[in-house]
Amino acid sequence: MTSATSATLAVDAPRASAWRRLLMRSEALRGYLLLSPTLLVMLGIMVIPMIGMVVLSFWTQLAGNTFDNAFTLKNYADAFTRDMYRILFVRSLGISLLTTFFTVLLAYPVAYYVAFHVKRHKMVWIILMTLPFWTSYLLRVFAWKIILGYNGAINSGLLSLGMISEPLTVLLYNPSAVVITLTHAWAAFAILPIYVSLEKIDRSLLEAATDLGDGPVARFFRVVLPLSLPGIIAASVLIFIPTVGDYVTPSLVGGTEGYMISNAIQFQFARGNNWPLGAALALSSMVIVTVIVMTYVVVVRRLTARIG
Amino acid sequence: MNKNDIAAALRGSPVSRRDAVKALGAMGLTVATLPGMTRRAAAQSERGTYFTWGGYDDEGLFPTFIEKHGTPPNFVTYGDAEEGFTKMKAGFVVDVAHPCSNDIPRWKESGLFRPIDTSMLSNFPDVFEKLATLPGARDDGGQWYVPFEWGATSITYRTDIVDPGSAGESWTMLFDEEYKGKVAVIDSAADTWWCMAILAGVDISKPLTPENIEKTTEMMRKLHPQIRMYTNDMTSLAQSLASGEVVMAVTWNETPVQLQAEGVPVKFAAPKEGTLTWNCGLMMHKDAPNVAEAHDIIDAMISTTTGKYCIEEYGYGHSNAKSFDMVDAETLASLGLDVDPTEYINAGNFIYPQTDEVETQMNRDFESVKTGF
Structure with a gap:
């Protein structure tokens, strides 16, 4: 019994040690092995469908649910030359840029306060900042519908104060309603990265700046702001990318003026029954977003390099 | 922790x-695993899935089904039937779906549906023969479509605000400059676009010509600046009418019934150009996983109990002739349902079943008008 076991071990040992040696020698292999569950999931739910989308975007929809799979660029020609899609692209980018700008602008002071002025219970503050995320995204959108609505909080407030004689209709169902809703919905995504980069700033740098004669304002613009730029970049990218493709907010609070590119994409896959065009629009939107984000990151890096 | x-x-x-x-x-x-858990739980119950408009996901329509199975069927909703149809064409499987009569030929041609075994429907003998034999509903292959409800699409307007005046009720009321931005419509070409076709003088009982499509889309385009919202959420539409956010809306006859019950002064117009009438019903998916339950869903929906509820709560006509005996004459008269259904169907303004190409064109036109083009 014992001898048999040791014999098996003896046979297995060289094979096992060969594996081990390979593992030890190749750092890359170890890395990929550690990553493999994630990589497999990414391959299954991101890469393969993405290839499917790319292929689909070069086909033509026939009646029913069949495709003519002869190669054509017509879908991309439609996506870039038809006024409707061009305007929707511009509108979506505009809404997202504004959302990003306001979110970062509003999030910065909050993150600054927690990073520099909260001394105790920071964890509680951070949990509180993520609190809105404990409710469903849809619920937050509906909340804004109630605030901005015809009989909503703002209108009833203004009416009871006698400042308006009939409810304002400009609050809801337009692009600014979309910007307001998105700004609130994505706030925590801006606060957290900015907070982290502010938290990391070496406090002695601030003391040094003060010693060298900078007032609070100059100190902020010359030391704190440049050093927190990585957080701002991360926040902007985190917010800009998903909001360009947001679909549910514009369809609930956007009305006809706030219709965005993602609504057009959804339409092509549903009632419009033109999947190839939908795929082409989705991919074009992805490429445009990527180009904008990369340009942004490069420009900001250059600017900070100059400051440094 | x-x-x-x-x-x-x-x-x-x-x-x-x-x-x-x-x-x-x-x-x-x-939070991430919760949705998965509930979905699995639903699949296990095997009570049949009913794919329909938001609004029919109403337990009140299924008392006989609940009696037998203990729960209502699974509800899955769509914004309009075309959206549901494209979803099924892409591979979504349900037990029972809810198209309208003009959809029957296209839905049948898709090969996604199977004939319904009428011997499993105890209430089928009481269904109006006229409705059960609408074009495409029955052929040598069997009964493909079992009618459920019928009604009309027209303008619901606030009588205390809008006065049709001497011109009388007409679709042109929607175009009144005074109510710019105070109009709502159903976000579905199957209703709103066809109403504009009636106004444009298009004969909707015939196949559409390209000129007719263009004419109707042009009319839609003129209507667009008047519209505050396109919606499939009939509850929020009714609320907007009640609050005065909108004063006129293209709706089904269910909305005025509900609002009048709440005491809101509204009327369902009878435009001189004609209203749009429709009849909708049930079809069974060919791969329906719960065939017996699917028949139970259909049988429940054509029962007189459901019929009474459908008439009283929705104001829609029901396909079961005996349902009308269960509602008092006064209620029927107030709902405009004191008519002979067969006559109503004969006189109605029904949409001719169009081809896939025309439907798609119409939907694309509607969408591009909606976005302002």
Whole structure:
């Protein structure tokens, strides 16, 4: 019994040690092995469908649910030359840029306060900042519908104060309603990265700046702001990318003026029954977003390099 | 980290970063797995899935089904039937779907549906023969479509605000400059676009010509600046009419019935150009996983109990002739349902079943008008 076991071990040992040696020698292999569950999931739910989308975007929809799979660029020609899609692209980018700008602008002071002025219970503050995320995204959108609505909080407030004689209709169902809703919905995504980069700033740098004669304002613009730029970049990218493709907010609070590119994409896959065009629009939107984000990151890096 | 620790943390005693991350992680995991769990639970119950407009996901329509199975069927909703149809064409499988009569030929041609076994429907003998034999509903292959309800699409308007004046009720009321931005419409070409076709003088009982499509889309385009919202959410539409946010809306006859019950002064117009009438019903998916339950869903929907509810709560006509005996004459008269259904169907303004190409064109036109083009 014992001898048999040791014999098996003896046979297995060289094979096992060969594996081990390979593992030890190749750092890359170890890395990929550690990553493999994630990589497999990414391959299954991101890469393969993405290839499917790319292929689909070069086909033509026939009646029913069949495709003519002869190669054509017509879908991309439609996506870039038809006024409707061009305007929707511009509108979506505009809404997202504004959302990003306001979110970062509003999030910065909050993150600054927690990073520099909260001394105790920071964890509680951070949990509180993520609190809105404990409710469903849809619920937050509906909340804004109630605030901005015809009989909503703002209108009833203004009416009871006698400042308006009939409810304002400009609050809801337009692009600014979309910007307001998105700004609130994505706030925590801006606060957290900015907070982290502010938290990391070496406090002695601030003391040094003060010693060298900078007032609070100059100190902020010359030391704190440049050093927190990585957080701002991360926040902007985190917010800009998903909001360009947001679909549910514009369809609930956007009305006809706030219709965005993602609504057009959804339409092509549903009632419009033109999947190839939908795929082409989705991919074009992805490429445009990527180009904008990369340009942004490069420009900001250059600017900070100059400051440094 | 247990709940007392969390409470302690909130009170201010120190809590390690690791604990906080653990707690947040556990919560994230719970939230992420919840949807999966409920879906699996639903699949296990095998009670049949009913694919329909938002609004028919109403337990009140299924008392006989609930009696037998203990629960209502699974509801899955769409914004309009065309959206549901494209979803099924893409591979979504349900037991029972809810198209309108003009959809029957196209839905049948898709090969996604199977004939319904009428011997399994105890209430089928009481269904109006006229409705059960609408074009495409029955052929040598069997009964493909079992009618459920019928009604009309027209303008619901606030009588205290809008006065049709001497011109009388007409679709042109929607174009009144005074009510710019105070009009709502159903977000579905199957209703709104066809109403504009009637106004444009298009004969909707015939196949559409390209000129007719262009003419109707042009009319839609003129209407667009008047519109505050396109919606499939009939509850919020009714609320907007009640609050005065909109004063006129293209709706089904269910909306005025509901609003009048709430005491809102509204009327369902009878435009001189004609209203749009429709009849909708049930079809069974060819791969329906729960065939017996699917027949039970259909049988429940054509029962007189459901018929009474459908007439009284929705104001729609029902396909079961005996349902009308269960509602008092006064209610029927107030709903405009004191008519001979067969006559009503004969006189109605029904949409001719169009081809796939025309339907798609119409939907694309509608969408591009909606976005302002």
